[in-house]
Amino acid sequence: MIELSKKITERAMLVALQTKKQSRELVEEHLSELEELSNTAGAESIFKIVQSKSSIDPAFYIGKGKAEELAMLIELNDINLVIFDDDLTPVQVRNLEKLFNRKIVDRSGLILDIFASRAKTREAKTQVELAQLEYMLPRLTRAWTHLSKQYGGIGTKGPGETQIETDRRLIRTRISHLKKKLKGIETERETQSKGRKDFVRISIAGYTNAGKSTLFNLLTNADVFAEDKLFATLDSTTRTINFNSKEKILISDTVGFIRKLPPNLVASFKSTLNEVRYADLILHVIDLSHQYYEDHLKVVEETLKEFGSEHKREIKVFNKVDLIEDKSKMEYVRNTYADSVVISAQKGINIISLMKMIENILGESVVEDEIELGIEQTKLASQIHELAEVTSVKYxxxxxLFKFKANQEVAEKIKKLFLKY
Ligand SMILES: Nc1nc2c(ncn2[C@@H]2O[C@H](COP(=O)(O)OP(=O)(O)OP(=O)(O)O)[C@@H](O)[C@H]2O)c(=O)[nH]1
Ligand SMILES: [Mg+2]
Incomplete structure (x- = not known):
């Protein structure tokens, strides 16, 4: 028997704006990433449009003339969804929707939509719903709710129509309820974490589709879902692993990052990303076969910085080496990035080197040290807590006076930070 797929693919037009500040190449790269996102969401991109303009048009984003031109294309080619690479203002959405008479989605809306369809656990669902409501709130107009109901599909997988229909006040109430719920989940997690205090923690982080889950599965014999689509993983999974060392080691797989990740999404995924925050060592996985792997690397570093993980010990794991023909690329990363290793998680290439690096870093001797801070240097105090195990605090x-335990390198790092203040 042949089963017909019920899924209807939406026909999308992708639109990006190139202003004076950006190069054409970069805008096109962002647009092809947007295409991957829209494929992941189940849309087929029929057109990819780049409009050059000295500045953003406040009413129509790409300018009224260009918008009218696109309206014709949309009509003639049966396009039912228009996706913009940057976030639009509520006014721009309203004007464009009126002109195109089609559904308009921006990059944040698209990412939120993918997250919504991928969220499985109570935690992930709560986090995504919170981010969606916060995104939706300023965009909530009569026209918007009406149109989204009319079209359905991508960009409208909101937290349920009944909630959309109700007014902003109800949404605000829901937001504060979800925030409380997340606080509860966070406390639960913290309690769990305390129970794991005598474990050494490793966290796998990186750009989406870099191969984090594949590496996690390889290191732990787990069976976490991995596929060639963006945001396959939304929840962090934690397992124990055994190395030769006596230490008990916990390793976590985490949600991936991407450029222009909606800020409210990052904020609501804080509890999941705490795995990274409290890790003793981060394995930062990078897809070396991607043309823009160095951009990806920077995006991840920036995002890690946002929640204060930039001073953690980190190994840069350049993955998918099986796809690389140009040997000089490997030389380049080895010479450019300290603490880096080139591997293939899928083919199991060079995993032994990675394990050795992990062991070396974890096995570094722990020293006891102390540092005296002025009462006003609270920022540094919280960094000490993050980087080291604080054994006593005396006012x-x-x-x-902070006494702490850390490996030699971290202890030196703390002292250096102190000198900067
Ligand atoms: N050729 C090759 N493909 C790989 C390698 N490692 C992972 N992949 C493939 O890359 C795709 C993404 O892998 P995942 O492990 O799901 O990546 P991820 O970083 O967990 O992605 P998200 O959870 O979506 O952020 C899958 O199709 C993997 O089979 C590798 O070393 N070589
Ligand atoms: Mg994954």
């Missing part, structure tokens, strides 16, 4: 008038 004396306007100074605080």
């Amino acid at each position: 004396d008038h306007d100074t605080v």
Whole structure:
């Protein structure tokens, strides 16, 4: 028996704006990433349009003339969805929707939509719903709810129509309810974490589709879902692993990053990403076969910085080496990035080197040290807590004496940070 797929593919037009500040090449790369996102969401991109303009048009984003031109294309080619690479203002959405008479989705909306369809656990669902409502709130107009109901599909997989129909006040109430729920989940997680205090923690982080879950599965014999689509993983999974060392090691797979990740999504995924925050070591996986792998690397570093993980010990794991023919690329990364290793998680290439690096870093001798801070240097105090195991804190008038345990390198890092203040 042949089963007919019920899924209807939406026909999408992708639109990006190139202003004076950006190069054509970069805008096109962003657009091809948008295409991957839209494929992941189940749309087929029929057109990819780049409009050059000195500045953003406040009413129509790409300018009224260009918008009218696109309206014709849309009509003639049966396009039912228009996706913009940058976030639009509510006014731009309203004007464009009126002109195109089609559904308009922006990059954040698209990412939220993918997250919504991928969220499986209570935590992920709560996090995505919160981010969606916050995204939706300023965009909520009568016209919007009406149109989204009319079209359905991508960009409208909101937290349920009944909630969309109700007014902003109800959405605000829901937002504060979800925030409380997440706080509860976060506390649960923290309690769990405390129970794992005597474990050493490794966290796998990186750009989406870099091969994090594939590496995780390889290191733990787990069976986490991995596929060639963006955001296959939304929840962090944690397992224990055994190396030769006596230490008990926990390793976590985490959600991937991408450029222009909606800020409210990052904020609501804080509890999941705490795995990275509290890790003793981060394995930063990078898809070396991607043309823009160095951009990806920077995006991940920036995002890690946002929640204060930039001073963690990190191994840069350049993955998918089986796809690389140009040997100089490997030389280049080895010479450019300290603590890096080139592997293939899928083919199992060079995994032994990676394991050795992990062991070396974890096995570094732990030293005890102390540092005296002025009472006003609270920022540094929280960094010490993040980087090291604080064994005692003593207050004396306007100074605080911290005693801590950390490996040699981290201890030196803390001292350096202190000198900067
Ligand atoms: N050729 C090759 N493909 C790989 C390698 N590692 C992973 N892949 C493929 O890359 C795709 C993405 O892998 P995942 O492990 O799902 O990547 P991820 O980083 O967990 O992705 P998200 O969870 O979506 O952020 C899959 O199709 C993998 O089979 C590798 O070393 N070589
Ligand atoms: Mg994954």
